[in-house]
Amino acid sequence: MVRDTKIPQGLVIILILRNGETIVPQGDTLIKSNDKLLLAAESYVDELGVKLNEITIDREHPWVGKQIKELDISRLTTIISISRKHKMIIPNGNTLIKAHDEILIYSKSKEDFGGTEIVL
Numbered sequence: 001m002v003r004d005t006k007i008p009q010g011l012v013i014i015l016i017l018r019n020g021e022t023i024v025p026q027g028d029t030l031i032k033s034n035d036k037l038l039l040a041a042e043s044y045v046d047e048l049g050v051k052l053n054e055i056t057i058d059r060e061h062p063w064v065g066k067q068i069k070e071l072d073i074s075r076l077t078t079i080i081s082i083s084r085k086h087k088m089i090i091p092n093g094n095t096l097i098k099a100h101d102e103i104l105i106y107s108k109s110k111e112d113f114g115g116t117e118i119v120l
Contacts, residue, residue: 002027013039016038017090022090066097068093068094084098084102
């Protein structure tokens with residue numbers, strides 16, 4: 001179960017990916033063989049100039065209707081997750097960006113994506 005998992009202090013399991021299904025775990029959620037876990041840190045010391053931004057894509061955003069691989073963003077930037085209609089998507093290059101998506105971006109570049117900079 002999630003609550004019995006031995007992970008370093010300060011880390012939290014925020015998603016479990018199991019056979020194409022995305023699970024938001026509770027303490028009594030069972031972790032099975034071949035599950036993929038998405039972890040988040042409760043705190044982060046920025047020694048490398050890394051930043052996280054969360055942006056909401058409005059209808060006029062230039063990314064709407066484009067696949068991630070088509071976006072003009074730095075190679076030092078990764079779209080970590082997309083929240084769409086209360087579902088979490090772990091994207092790849094073929095993932096299509098849609099209006100109202102909430103996107104979490106990890107970046108080591110100085111590029112400004114707008115949105116909310118996340119300080120952990």
